[in-house]
Amino acid sequence: MAIVVQKYGGSSLGTTEKIQNVTERIIEEKEKGQQVVVVVSAMGDATNHLVQSARDISLHPDARDMDLLISTGEQVTSSLMSLALKERGADAISMTGWQAGIQTEESFGNAAISSIDLTRIHQHLQKGKIVVVAGFQGCTSSGEICTLGRGGSDTTAAALAAELKAIRCDIFTDVDGVYTADPRVMKNARKLPSMNYEGLLNLAKMGAKVIHPRAVQHAKEHQVPLVVRSSFNKEEGTSIHHHHSVRDDSSAIGLTFEEGLSRVRLYSSDGEPLKSSALLQLLKKEEVTIKGNQVEADGSFTVILRNEDLYQTLSCFNRNKEKIGIGRMNHSTGLAAAHLVFIDEQSADQFKSRLSMPTELTNTDLWPFSSRPEVYSVLVDEKQAGRTCQILHDSCVESCLDLQAHIN
Structure with a gap:
């Protein structure tokens, strides 16, 4: 039976x-x-x-x-x-x-x-x-x-x-x-x-x-x-x-979001890029949950984390700034993240290569960051989170569905 x-x-x-x-x-x-x-x-x-x-x-x-x-x-x-x-x-x-x-x-x-x-x-x-x-x-x-x-x-x-x-x-x-x-x-x-x-x-x-x-x-x-x-x-x-068909929505993305986030940005003391692996290892030892990270164009390093982990993270970086080569750092709170989630890394890369932000978000401050290979993530002020997520969902989900059908 x-x-x-x-x-x-x-x-x-x-x-x-x-x-x-x-x-x-x-x-x-x-x-x-x-x-x-x-x-x-x-x-x-x-x-x-x-x-x-x-x-x-x-x-x-x-x-x-x-x-x-x-x-x-x-x-x-x-x-x-x-x-x-x-x-x-x-x-x-x-x-x-x-x-x-x-x-x-x-x-x-x-x-x-x-x-x-x-x-x-x-x-x-x-x-x-x-x-x-x-x-x-x-x-x-x-x-x-x-x-x-x-x-x-x-x-x-x-x-x-x-x-x-x-x-x-x-x-x-x-x-x-x-x-x-x-x-x-x-x-x-x-x-x-x-x-x-x-x-x-x-x-x-x-x-x-x-x-x-x-x-x-x-x-x-x-x-x-x-x-x-x-x-x-x-x-x-x-x-x-296990299997999915391109004739239904099984390969489509979804959108998730989370509030209560902070961002810490670290700058090198000598102008050389910071070693991201050493920074992430420090936070791992502190048992801080890292929501995302990003090496910026100017060589600085950004970490996204929960508000409740901010004080512990700043204290950790301050204790180790000479050892790691941190010159200065700044942080901001009251942030939220929107995540466009794909079926796999290939689909995410295809989308990212063709992505142009909806015009409705032209005047909204968005900070893309790396969370997972199969995800496109952006950070936004919590006050703008609801509107931003709605626009991203309405503008991107349908195009992603079309893209998935094309890829498959």
């Missing part, structure tokens, strides 16, 4: 009423003759509330205690989901991550799954049960509960689907598929009926919130078909698979 894995995010499970509504879709899949494994996130903002409760008590809570605490959010949801399914006459069982056989490395807050023992899941499936697994968590070989970091429930679902050799992994969220931009904030965003793993992985890495990159990587490595769809309607979602 074929196995289907369904994953439901926090926005789909924010209230007990929403949990009850979701049961209809789960039972429908079961009645098609499939074995069903359901992976659930915590309800709504439950994880945030747990984190805040911990911080009300301790400014620097212990990592082990935090993982034990926040893992309970998904456990609550899995129990409630199992109860709701039983109320509708379905045979179901809830399981924590460790009960489902998910073993992780010992890295509190951002553990990777090391193995999955499917014995208990298979036993319950063979008895005709719907198995409801608490996502976002697993257990080490020494018995410690560890969480999987941001998007951990997506990762749980994809990993289980891969190990179970599921025919499909459905990712249910609050939008009905993958769009060329976030439809909740961007007018004219278009839903992509299908795309390949690389396209979704590129979008996810650049901040598209429909699914976590680690989950896409699992699916890609094991060739698990994914479908991203809404839990609130029966619309067709976006199918993710």
Whole structure:
């Protein structure tokens, strides 16, 4: 009997009423003759509330205690989901991550799954049960509960689907598929009926919130078909698979954006170009997340990072300025980035070589920078971010779709 894995995010499970509504879709899949494994996130903002409760008590809570605490959010949801399914006459069982056989490395807050023992899941499936697994968590070989970091429930679902050799992994969220931009904030965003793993992985890495990159990587490595769809309607979602056709939108770009960024520009003390590798290595040791970097025409070096990492970054450069040869530096905050994301590096290069900025942005200060090879990124003042992203989306998406068809 074929196995289907369904994953439901926090926005789909924010209230007990929403949990009850979701049961209809789960039972429908079961009645098609499939074995069903359901992976659930915590309800709504439950994880945030747990984190805040911990911080009300301790400014620097212990990592082990935090993982034990926040893992309970998904456990609550899995129990409630199992109860709701039983109320509708379905045979179901809830399981924590460790009960489902998910073993992780010992890295509190951002553990990777090391193995999955499917014995208990298979036993319950063979008895005709719907198995409801608490996502976002697993257990080490020494018995410690560890969480999987941001998007951990997506990762749980994809990993289980891969190990179970599921025919499909459905990712249910609050939008009905993958769009060329976030439809909740961007007018004219278009839903992509299908795309390949690389396209979704590129979008996810650049901040598209429909699914976590680690989950896409699992699916890609094991060739698990994914479908991203809404839990609130029966619309067709976006199918993710290995191949793509130029007759649909699967090779199109998307646009993502992020706010709360800063820019630091460094100038050499001796007029020689700064060694970018040495600068980036310094920030890596400081565990600063680098959003992008750029060697400027005059030999100076620009780094893009989150506002919260600015002070640490400036302090790091000041401590090492003589060693690295930094003469002066300046910085600016209150910035946002718009990212045009392509299916691959070749497509991005083709687009960049033909790019001319829309005339509507002629008087807008834009700073192109390097983020990833398959991405064209520009930095802009946060006050201009919404307008800039809308113009870039409306002006570039259609031309990129045409370009992709030409390339292929």
